[in-house]
Amino acid sequence: MSHTITIEEIVSKTTDLPTIPAAAIKVMRETQNPDSSAATIARILVTDQALSARVLRLANSAYYGLVRKVTDLQDAVVILGMKSVKNLALVASTYPWMQRPITGYCLGPEQMWQHAFGAAVGAQLVARISKKAPEDVAFTAGLLHDIGKVALSVWLENKVGAILLYAGREGLSFDEAERRILGYDHCQVGFHLATEWNLPEEVAHAALWHHDPDKAKEDQFIVDCVHVGDYICSSMGFGLGGDGLLYKFSENSLERLGLKPEDLDQITDEFVIRYEEYESLFQELAA
Amino acid sequence: MAEIKVIKGTGQLTCLGLGSCIGLLAYDAESGVCGMAHIMLPEAFKDKPVDKPGKFADTGVPALLAEIEKAGGNIRRLTWVFTGGAQVFKYGAGTASKLDVGARNGEAVNAHLKKLGARILAQDIGGTSGRTMVANIETGEVRVRTVQGGEKTLCQLKRVRAEAA
Numbered sequence: 001m002s003h004t005i006t007i008e009e010i011v012s013k014t015t016d017l018p019t020i021p022a023a024a025i026k027v028m029r030e031t032q033n034p035d036s037s038a039a040t041i042a043r044i045l046v047t048d049q050a051l052s053a054r055v056l057r058l059a060n061s062a063y064y065g066l067v068r069k070v071t072d073l074q075d076a077v078v079i080l081g082m083k084s085v086k087n088l089a090l091v092a093s094t095y096p097w098m099q100r101p102i103t104g105y106c107l108g109p110e111q112m113w114q115h116a117f118g119a120a121v122g123a124q125l126v127a128r129i130s131k132k133a134p135e136d137v138a139f140t141a142g143l144l145h146d147i148g149k150v151a152l153s154v155w156l157e158n159k160v161g162a163i164l165l166y167a168g169r170e171g172l173s174f175d176e177a178e179r180r181i182l183g184y185d186h187c188q189v190g191f192h193l194a195t196e197w198n199l200p201e202e203v204a205h206a207a208l209w210h211h212d213p214d215k216a217k218e219d220q221f222i223v224d225c226v227h228v229g230d231y232i233c234s235s236m237g238f239g240l241g242g243d244g245l246l247y248k249f250s251e252n253s254l255e256r257l258g259l260k261p262e263d264l265d266q267i268t269d270e271f272v273i274r275y276e277e278y279e280s281l282f283q284e285l286a287a
Numbered sequence: 288m289a290e291i292k293v294i295k296g297t298g299q300l301t302c303l304g305l306g307s308c309i310g311l312l313a314y315d316a317e318s319g320v321c322g323m324a325h326i327m328l329p330e331a332f333k334d335k336p337v338d339k340p341g342k343f344a345d346t347g348v349p350a351l352l353a354e355i356e357k358a359g360g361n362i363r364r365l366t367w368v369f370t371g372g373a374q375v376f377k378y379g380a381g382t383a384s385k386l387d388v389g390a391r392n393g394e395a396v397n398a399h400l401k402k403l404g405a406r407i408l409a410q411d412i413g414g415t416s417g418r419t420m421v422a423n424i425e426t427g428e429v430r431v432r433t434v435q436g437g438e439k440t441l442c443q444l445k446r447v448r449a450e451a452a
Contacts, residue, residue: 164435235388236307237303237304240416244415244417245375245389248377264388265328268388269332269335272288276288
């Protein structure tokens with residue numbers, strides 16, 4: 001089997017490729033600007049009414065437990081903080097397409113979402129514990145680490161079985177088998193998509209190196225947080241598709257983050273507690 | 288996750304999306320009591336209170352026994368089934384690693400059952416696939432589903448009853 005379509009074509013020819021609203025991307029960039037304020041964030045969000053409405057709904061979910069209902073975007077930014085609102089904008093923008101089945105990877109309804117959100121929570125937790133990377137950036141990069149799968153899914157069709165067979169026969173990880181069979185893997189497609197969408201560089205680098213963190217040349221700690229977050233979330237069985245756990249884990253990521261393998265049990269326990277706390281947010285998303 | 292469920296005589300128990308976790312099932316053929324625990328980690332932390340006993344192998348096994356007894360099951364008559372414990376690869380030559388939580392979960396459950404002198408009817412652990420286990424108490428069938436391998440019957444709980452009779 002050889003690849004018949006290039007990465008560029010995957011991005012240009014996939015007809016129902018999802019998008020992230022321009023306002024969400026602007027908010028993502030604005031939160032990294034030292035001069036940003038609640039007012040500038042609110043001004044960007046207000047340009048997208050659908051997104052604003054969803055952000056306000058999420059801000060009022062039981063998860064945040066606010067005493068009074070927030071109806072103004074600027075208030076939401078002041079109360080929850082710019083970085084939380086940025087994450088809410090991203091969650092609100094990605095949920096509609098991430099909750100759909102990703103059939104090329106044998107992911108049923110909600111499974112891609114469960115995995116993406118799990119990796120985001122995991123990466124954020126690892127960033128918090130290691131203190132090596134900004135938590136909100138780790139969350140964003142975790143949420144979007146597998147976007148390549150969304151684009152590649154259509155083209156993979158029923159090839160996943162053949163890739164698995166090949167990986168099993170040759171003793172390869174799933175991404176290695178993708179590269180041998182297709183000529184590229186979902187990480188490279190994700191990087192291309194992230195660049196095309198003009199997402200921040202650290203998000204693109206995490207998408208590219210999340211299965212091979214030792215090769216990252218930039219944003220090493222974010223890549224490491226996503227690698228470990230992805231591992232924890234997969235290990236707990238969140239959104240495992242046909243590729244399952246057929247991946248490699250780099251202990252070097254833990255070392256770079258100043259963590260020990262024995263810390264992982266505690267982090268996993270904390271991860272599950274946090275993920276379950278988010279359930280009230282999910283109810284608002286699905287409503 | 289980390290829950291313990293017990294049913295009697297009718298219905299089914301499901302452990303959804305097991306990665307490195309273990310779905311542990313115990314069945315008393317005579318009373319028809321069946322219990323299942325979704326175990327996430329091998330042992331509870333010494334410096335942290337246990338929020339859900341089903342989460343850890345060392346607290347999950349005794350908690351499952353207690354729930355089965357409460358539901359009218361006889362813990363001396365139990366047969367056991369477990370599945371899960373999948374794991375990711377490691378980079379480079381693998382030195383003994385504390386990372387293999389799937390393997391450690393499998394070992395911990397096995398060790399606790401051995402201590403009990405438990406009768407293990409079937410087990411399906413390891414590999415790299417996520418699993419779902421469904422036990423139907425009416426038919427006695429325990430099925431395991433993986434994305435790669437599809438669905439298969441792991442064992443038949445009722446056969447134990449017939450053999451015991």
